[in-house]
Amino acid sequence: MTTSTNGAFDRTPFIAGNWKMNMDHVQGITLLQKLAWTLSDAKHDYSRVEVAAFPPFTDLRGVQTLVQGDDLHIAYGGQDLSQFDSGAYTGDISGQFLNKLGCKYVLVGHSERRTIHNESDEVLNAKVKAAFRHGVVPVLCVGEGLEIRQAGTHVDHTLQQLRAGVAGLTNEQAAELVVAYEPVWAIGTGEVAGPEDAQEMCAAIRSELETLFGADVAAKTRLLYGGSVKGNNAGAILRERDVDGVLVGGASLDPAEFANIVRFESHLVAD
Numbered sequence: 001m002t003t004s005t006n007g008a009f010d011r012t013p014f015i016a017g018n019w020k021m022n023m024d025h026v027q028g029i030t031l032l033q034k035l036a037w038t039l040s041d042a043k044h045d046y047s048r049v050e051v052a053a054f055p056p057f058t059d060l061r062g063v064q065t066l067v068q069g070d071d072l073h074i075a076y077g078g079q080d081l082s083q084f085d086s087g088a089y090t091g092d093i094s095g096q097f098l099n100k101l102g103c104k105y106v107l108v109g110h111s112e113r114r115t116i117h118n119e120s121d122e123v124l125n126a127k128v129k130a131a132f133r134h135g136v137v138p139v140l141c142v143g144e145g146l147e148i149r150q151a152g153t154h155v156d157h158t159l160q161q162l163r164a165g166v167a168g169l170t171n172e173q174a175a176e177l178v179v180a181y182e183p184v185w186a187i188g189t190g191e192v193a194g195p196e197d198a199q200e201m202c203a204a205i206r207s208e209l210e211t212l213f214g215a216d217v218a219a220k221t222r223l224l225y226g227g228s229v230k231g232n233n234a235g236a237i238l239r240e241r242d243v244d245g246v247l248v249g250g251a252s253l254d255p256a257e258f259a260n261i262v263r264f265e266s267h268l269v270a271d
């Protein structure tokens with residue numbers, strides 16, 4: 001169980017929606033508004049389960065205006081950032097711009113960026129540091145492809161990505177960091193890793209963080225699972241001891257479904 005003996009979660013659960021390249025800025029506002037209404041109707045307690053959205057860059061200003069105007073407690077962030085601060089980097093977005101737009105978080109090293117944009121571990125480590133430099137918390141994504149899973153080397157592979165991504169961080173930064181384990185074979189395929197697969201990897205990640213930064217830090221870092229998470233499987237995954245949240249793709253585009261995932265505790269009680 002994620003819950004400790006006193007019934008409280010060890011770490012605040014974090015439910016995040018990665019919209020990927022979906023939702024223009026008008027559609028994005030509507031989606032966020034519907035999500036906020038649904039959660040408000042359900043009297044969701046945001047201090048108990050944190051909610052975040054990762055819209056496309058072009059939506060962020062509208063999201064900021066809505067969140068501020070309606071005093072929403074939904075956090076938001078970019079899906080990527082530049083490893084550089086400013087200058088001649090056409091098409092890139094600085095962490096400083098994200099901070100200015102009120103982004104609390106930013107995704108770093110999503111598998112779609114690692115593969116389609118060939119982002120190396122070295123670049124991703126620079127992006128993690130750039131995020132911290134600009135006061136934005138990185139959500140570092142790690143995870144193996146199908147061949148690696150079939151070869152049985154998925155833990156080694158994922159921990160190697162982790163070590164490269166967090167190299168040079170301070171203990172304080174490592175405690176604040178969020179790590180998302182997203183096995184590539186489970187992304188957008190409907191093929192969800194079993195709760196025990198998510199737990200196996202999250203436990204291995206936590207133990208590696210303990211080796212690198214000490215037990216106090218590792219006890220604070222939040223670890224997410226991502227890959228075909230839906231309302232009907234989120235509860236079982238989130239029940240695992242080392243899984244502190246989920247990073248949701250497709251299902252985050254449906255406000256009712258995503259709200260269902262956010263409210264996973266009500267399903268646990270019903271079990």
Ligand SMILES: O=C(CO)COP(=O)(O)O
Nearest residue numbers: 018187188227228249250
């Ligand atoms: O990549 C993901 C989240 O970042 C997962 O996507 P799906 O939930 O659509 O499988």
